[in-house]
Amino acid sequence: MEDIIFYFELHQPFRLRPLRMQDKLDSRDIFWEEKDMELFKRISDNAYIPATRTFMENGIHSTFSLSGTFIEQALKYSPKTIDVIDDYVKSGLCELMGETYFHSLSSIWNEDEFALQVNDQMKLIKGTFNYIPESFRNTELIYNNRIAKIARNMGFKNIIAEGTDDIIKNHNPNYRYLTPSGINLYLRNYPMSDNISFRFSNDRWPGYPLTADKFIKWVAESPGEIMNLFMDYETFGEHQKKESGIFEFVKYLPGYMEEYGLKTMNIRDISKYHRPMGDVSIEKTISWADTGRDLSAWLGNSMQNDAFNRLKSCKNPGKMKIWRYLQTSDLIYYMSMGNPEDFSVHEYFNPYRSPYLAFIYYMFALDILCRK
Numbered sequence: 001m002e003d004i005i006f007y008f009e010l011h012q013p014f015r016l017r018p019l020r021m022q023d024k025l026d027s028r029d030i031f032w033e034e035k036d037m038e039l040f041k042r043i044s045d046n047a048y049i050p051a052t053r054t055f056m057e058n059g060i061h062s063t064f065s066l067s068g069t070f071i072e073q074a075l076k077y078s079p080k081t082i083d084v085i086d087d088y089v090k091s092g093l094c095e096l097m098g099e100t101y102f103h104s105l106s107s108i109w110n111e112d113e114f115a116l117q118v119n120d121q122m123k124l125i126k127g128t129f130n131y132i133p134e135s136f137r138n139t140e141l142i143y144n145n146r147i148a149k150i151a152r153n154m155g156f157k158n159i160i161a162e163g164t165d166d167i168i169k170n171h172n173p174n175y176r177y178l179t180p181s182g183i184n185l186y187l188r189n190y191p192m193s194d195n196i197s198f199r200f201s202n203d204r205w206p207g208y209p210l211t212a213d214k215f216i217k218w219v220a221e222s223p224g225e226i227m228n229l230f231m232d233y234e235t236f237g238e239h240q241k242k243e244s245g246i247f248e249f250v251k252y253l254p255g256y257m258e259e260y261g262l263k264t265m266n267i268r269d270i271s272k273y274h275r276p277m278g279d280v281s282i283e284k285t286i287s288w289a290d291t292g293r294d295l296s297a298w299l300g301n302s303m304q305n306d307a308f309n310r311l312k313s314c315k316n317p318g319k320m321k322i323w324r325y326l327q328t329s330d331l332i333y334y335m336s337m338g339n340p341e342d343f344s345v346h347e348y349f350n351p352y353r354s355p356y357l358a359f360i361y362y363m364f365a366l367d368i369l370c371r372k
Contacts, residue, residue, distance in 0.1 A: 001174065001219055003226045003265045003273070004257065005186065006055075006062035007137070007160060008233035010048070011070045011103050012040055013330035015351050019364040028322065030365045035351050037077045044078040047237035048085075054236070054250050056088045061264040064094055064233070065137050068101030068121045069328060071128055082128065089129050095266035098122055098133040098156060104327035105298060107138050107147050108285065109312060117324065118154060134158065135267045139329050141188065141230075141288040142295070145281055149181035156183060158267050160230060162288040163187035167280065174224020175277040176270055184271050185280055188230040188288060192219070197231040201244035209245075212252035220260040225274050230288070290338060298332045303359040307332055310363065314370040322369055326362075334358035 017032040019025070055062055064085065074081040088094040100106060101121040106114040118136075125131055135158035136151040143161035151159050163173035171177065173187035195215065199205045207214070219227045232239065240246040257263060265273070289297035299305055315323055335355045352358045 001222050001224060001227055001262060003270070004219060004262055005226055005228045005230075005265055005267060005270065006060065007065070007097075007188075007228070007230040007267065008062055008235075009065050009137075009140075009231070010233045011065075011067040012036070012043075012073050013103065013328040014069055014073075014325050016331060016361045016365050018352075018357070019361045019368075021364060021367075023364070023368075025368055030322075030368055031325070032351065036073060040073045040077040043234055043238050044074070044081045046242070047234050048074075048078070048081045050242070050247065051233060051236035051250075052081075052084045052088050054247050056091055056093060058251055058254050059093065060250070060254060061093050061266050062095075063097055063135065063267045065097040065099050066121075066125065067099060067103040068117075068124050069103060069325070071124055075128075086129055089131060093266075095135065095268050096125055096129060096131045096133050097267070098125075098136045098151075098154075100139055102324045102327050103139050103329055104324070105139065105142070105295075105308070105329050105332070106327060107142055107150070108295065111150060114150065115154065135160070140297075142285060143282060143287070144285045145180050145283055147285075148179040148183060148185065148282075152179070152181045152183045158184040158186065158271070160186045160188065160228070160267065161282065162286050162293055163189055163228070164286050164293045167282065167286075171280050172224050172277075173228060174222060174226055176226065176274045177278060177280040178276045180279055180281050184276070186226070186228050186267060186270065187280070189222075189228050190288070192222070192227060193229045193231050196229065196249075197235040197239065200235075200240045200246060200249070210249070212249050213256045215249075216253065216256035216260055216262065220262060226265070226270060289333075290336075297336050297338070298329055301335070301337050301355075303335045303355065304332050307335060307359060307362050307366075310366055314366045316369050319369060326365060326369065331358070331362055335362070 015032045015035055100117040102117055106117055136156040137160045138147055141162045148159050173189045177185040179185045200210050236246055286293055334350050335358045
């Protein structure tokens, strides 16, 4: 092993206010601003700001994917978060990626809508950070060959996807690959990523406590050239609390990386140092969500399918941005019944605590949006 690639998702949705059928609200009032502000400020203080400072102060490279709705909320509720991320970008250590502005499922049903949302996110990144991404990740790593080809046609040079069990039977995720359409493909090493994002503070896990020297030794001893560690950025300070020692873990990584001859690298730079190990063709749509690693987290039950189908037909020409906010994948994810293994993940940041309530509020919101 030679290089470690950190990629982080930074996304927050605009959540829907608990609604009743008799509510006579304007379409803009359907969003739960108090809850969004409360959560964003808390996560900024716990994770976004201290984590970014920790990575920057310790000279660690990483690649951020910022949804448009994340940037909107940051500018509104915590401008300091934008300032800290901007400092990290300007330091040269942080790469920014392209994705859909609304963190939506548009790639699976409407290519024109998908391209529009990607272009909108690119414009916001350019306007906020004066930065033009050349790497791409789709919402929740939703991926197939067709989506990779669209990304290539939009000018992206790199794309990332989940290293599912089916894929890694034949392809070690610790290498650079090419898609059939010819752009660089990097596969998430999900067991090693989950050791940090899900298992770090789990004292029932055999690997507990996870220390920096232990983790870097595991990385160094792994076969391959690059270790793709992709996770939610809330891992650092929110999912894994400060008291768990997660920031100390990050601080000690560089020293042990140096000891083992490892370094961190951004996704845009990997092709300069590592040759592709062949093509990987992925026809079936995959994602990094839940144990299924497919679309079932969003379209796995009849409530979700009813809501998604109604959304597609509920387009209101006078309220297009509201319609696109309602495309945010989290709003449909909240309706997932999931399975016991995934339930703790589904509960996190879910303000409703019931998939049935999530469905009811979503359908009421569509009633209001589509009202004549």
